Amino acid sequence: MNYVFDGSYQGFLCCVFECFEMKEWHAVPVVEGLFQPDIFLPERTIFTDVDKAQRIQNGLKSKFGKLIVDDIYRAFLSEDPLAWQAAYYIMVRLFQGQTDVLENFGDTQVLYFHQTLKKVSRERHRMKAFIRFSKSNDGLYYAIIEPDFNVLPLILSFFRNRYADMPWIIYDVKRKYGFYYDTVAVSEIEIDTTEQKNLQSSSLTIALDERDELFKRLWKQYFKSTNIEARRNIKLHVQHVPKRYWKYLVEKQR
Amino acid sequence: MNVLERIEEKLMILADAAKYDVSCSSSGSKRKNTGGIGDASSSGICHTYTEDGRCVSLLKILLTNHCIYDCAFCVSRKSNDVKRAAFTVEEVVDLTMNFYRRNYIEGLFLSSGIFKNADFTMERLLRIVKKLRLEERYNGYIHLKTIPGASEELIQEAGLYVDRMSINLEMPTEAGLKLVAPEKSHDAVRKPLHFVNTKIQTFQNEKKLIKHTPTFVPAGQSTQMVIGATPENDWEIMSVADEFYKKYQLKRVYYSGYIPINNTDANLPQIGTRPPLIRENRLYQTDWLLRFYNFSLNEILNPAFTQLDLDIDPKLGWALRNLHLFPVDINKADYQTIIRVPGIGRGSAMKIVSARKYGSLREYQLKKMGIAYNRAKHFITCADSVTHLGFKYAPQLKNIILQTGNSKYKQEIAENQLKLF
Numbered sequence: 001m002n003y004v005f006d007g008s009y010q011g012f013l014c015c016v017f018e019c020f021e022m023k024e025w026h027a028v029p030v031v032e033g034l035f036q037p038d039i040f041l042p043e044r045t046i047f048t049d050v051d052k053a054q055r056i057q058n059g060l061k062s063k064f065g066k067l068i069v070d071d072i073y074r075a076f077l078s079e080d081p082l083a084w085q086a087a088y089y090i091m092v093r094l095f096q097g098q099t100d101v102l103e104n105f106g107d108t109q110v111l112y113f114h115q116t117l118k119k120v121s122r123e124r125h126r127m128k129a130f131i132r133f134s135k136s137n138d139g140l141y142y143a144i145i146e147p148d149f150n151v152l153p154l155i156l157s158f159f160r161n162r163y164a165d166m167p168w169i170i171y172d173v174k175r176k177y178g179f180y181y182d183t184v185a186v187s188e189i190e191i192d193t194t195e196q197k198n199l200q201s202s203s204l205t206i207a208l209d210e211r212d213e214l215f216k217r218l219w220k221q222y223f224k225s226t227n228i229e230a231r232r233n234i235k236l237h238v239q240h241v242p243k244r245y246w247k248y249l250v251e252k253q254r
Numbered sequence: 255m256n257v258l259e260r261i262e263e264k265l266m267i268l269a270d271a272a273k274y275d276v277s278c279s280s281s282g283s284k285r286k287n288t289g290g291i292g293d294a295s296s297s298g299i300c301h302t303y304t305e306d307g308r309c310v311s312l313l314k315i316l317l318t319n320h321c322i323y324d325c326a327f328c329v330s331r332k333s334n335d336v337k338r339a340a341f342t343v344e345e346v347v348d349l350t351m352n353f354y355r356r357n358y359i360e361g362l363f364l365s366s367g368i369f370k371n372a373d374f375t376m377e378r379l380l381r382i383v384k385k386l387r388l389e390e391r392y393n394g395y396i397h398l399k400t401i402p403g404a405s406e407e408l409i410q411e412a413g414l415y416v417d418r419m420s421i422n423l424e425m426p427t428e429a430g431l432k433l434v435a436p437e438k439s440h441d442a443v444r445k446p447l448h449f450v451n452t453k454i455q456t457f458q459n460e461k462k463l464i465k466h467t468p469t470f471v472p473a474g475q476s477t478q479m480v481i482g483a484t485p486e487n488d489w490e491i492m493s494v495a496d497e498f499y500k501k502y503q504l505k506r507v508y509y510s511g512y513i514p515i516n517n518t519d520a521n522l523p524q525i526g527t528r529p530p531l532i533r534e535n536r537l538y539q540t541d542w543l544l545r546f547y548n549f550s551l552n553e554i555l556n557p558a559f560t561q562l563d564l565d566i567d568p569k570l571g572w573a574l575r576n577l578h579l580f581p582v583d584i585n586k587a588d589y590q591t592i593i594r595v596p597g598i599g600r601g602s603a604m605k606i607v608s609a610r611k612y613g614s615l616r617e618y619q620l621k622k623m624g625i626a627y628n629r630a631k632h633f634i635t636c637a638d639s640v641t642h643l644g645f646k647y648a649p650q651l652k653n654i655i656l657q658t659g660n661s662k663y664k665q666e667i668a669e670n671q672l673k674l675f
Contacts, residue, residue: 105609106619129301133356165291215352221262225269226314227304230513230529236307251302
């Protein structure tokens, strides 16, 4: 049995609900439009019901603790169908009473779940490190990102705590949404398509702070000066700072 | 020259002079943002990596490269003909804050050449730190060099504002240090390390009783030794490190392969000598084995075995000298035994110990868990291992591992001359 859900986190949790309601232990969650229909497998569309999703969420939290809720959500943010299946597999086992399923690293699904968590966590950490703010002339700091996984929700509290006294925007161009912090609260923003185009072609209409160029130049200078030529090791450099991130790194631009 | 170019030039000179201090970590502090800007991330964050592959986490600069000392290994030595510069207090603060707000850096690493005397220098460093903390309400990471010979009052006051303090040993042994820097001594390093360590302990004990005790150097202390400038062997180097870890509860000892700066001192390697990068790596590996793998120093290095192998890592080297302890049964051995197997790290060992509760582990499961199986397989048995036929002769086993592995150092190590005995 394939459960076809809409790709939302709530929809994903509803699949677990359906599984227990119908007692279909071999169902697999798949996303609408993103899977290859199988003529031998029946499929059912799962409608996203916020209440049902909430019940699953609460159940996970009260029975197995907040950490597991967070882990399931993180695995979901990987946007990897196989990781979703692993997370689904784990939730079903947990609710069936196999409370220590997460420790069984010999199980392929469990191992894959942990490996996904590690990947997502690495990307989250990279975003904390690689985000570069520019300052506009009205004092707003903004940054554009294109992370491998949808990690933006995972780094908000970090940036809110750290840059608490300045307004900032972090925008994910790949997923077309971002967050704005006005020194009081964080709110989600979306930019319409014309503005979107401007962002990508980097013909930014935002006027920069007069000293912003100066600090970019100083940062590039520092990056060059702190390098020890006799120890040159480009392979290691690229391993730590993969090329796909260079686009938004001040120090890697000419 | 306009202001802009002037500050760019200063940054160039003073970042260049500070880069031989390899300490880069921004971890270990939990400083919170208390109504200003910035906090410390306890795991530390590397914001970028230079082309030599080293992490850039802090804005690492000298306040000035004017120095009254003439240490032969140092770029900023008095007699060296380099351009001199000095930042003002305001310049350092402005740079730090603007880099920090753009998320370029995790904090400030501030060091300095000694001008006039130790107290004068320390006092100037303290002024920068206080301005950041009190006026800019900055709560990010600060790593400050303790200036040997500065008064204890100044050091103690600085400790209240910074996250980490460090003083460099420079050369691993007193004799080596005297050779290149006659004006310096290890005692001048030990004294302030000891002083700060005692203070850290006092503050921590007080914190247990009174919640609102201020933090004092929350990320602890570190030191650095230059490797390959003077003729110490690995055993001597690691003995010093081991002693300092134990005596002063250091968080880190850094090993910095010496990079020749000038040809004026015949005692030092001359320009063009490649820095001993592999040796440096092996020392760090040993350091990790001591701190995280429960090895004691004399298991890895001792008077009879004073130099680490360059072609294999120290754990593999130890295992080859102690074949009687292997093979280890992955399904029965305890965690402490498993982490001693070459090719298995702490993360994989935890997974193994946790997973085997659900059934004996087999080869295909181990392979997936992220261990270096090609190396580890010679030292372990698992549920579906064929009977272990006993070990080959250690040098033979070493050759097999070297040939099947793809060490990044393979090409760099010259073929050793054949051993006759």
